[in-house]
Amino acid sequence: MLFSIICRDIENGFELRKQTRPAHLAFLAEQSVRFAGPILSDDESTPIGSIIVIECGDLAQARAIADADPYHQAGLFCHVDVHPFKQVIPEENS
Numbered sequence: 001m002l003f004s005i006i007c008r009d010i011e012n013g014f015e016l017r018k019q020t021r022p023a024h025l026a027f028l029a030e031q032s033v034r035f036a037g038p039i040l041s042d043d044e045s046t047p048i049g050s051i052i053v054i055e056c057g058d059l060a061q062a063r064a065i066a067d068a069d070p071y072h073q074a075g076l077f078c079h080v081d082v083h084p085f086k087q088v089i090p091e092e093n094s
Contacts, residue, residue, distance in 0.1 A: 002034065003062035004085040005052040005069075007077040014046055016076050023070035031065055032056060034087075049077075053085055 009017065028036060032055040038047035050071065056062050063082045071077060 001056065001058065002085040002087060003054055003056060003059065004081075004083050005054065005062065005066045006039075006049070006081045006083075007051075007066075007069075007071070008039075008049040008079040009047065009076055010078045013076050016074055017047055017071065020070050020074045020076060027068070027070050028052070053087075059084065 034053040034055060036050065036052040036054075039049035039051060040046065041048050052066075054062060054065060056065065059082065066072060066080050066082050072080060
């Protein structure tokens with residue numbers, strides 16, 4: 001199953017994001033990530049959150065992965081949503 005993890009950064013979290021990025025990327029490299037990247041400010045100059053689409057067994061596992069993310073552990077995120085996700089475009093080969 002696929003799950004979306006949508007995270008919003010705390011205000012002025014850029015330095016914390018920079019410091020924690022290597023651990024965050026290493027952590028995600030160990031997961032079944034379909035795609036991931038930062039949400040950018042309207043002027044595209046600053047990350048203000050993250051979107052991750054991950055494949056795992058169930059919602060509880062997806063939430064546990066979100067909770068274990070080094071960004072989350074460091075306090076970068078003020079809000080995290082985890083939901084089942086259905087890929088429609090491009091159509092997934094089943």
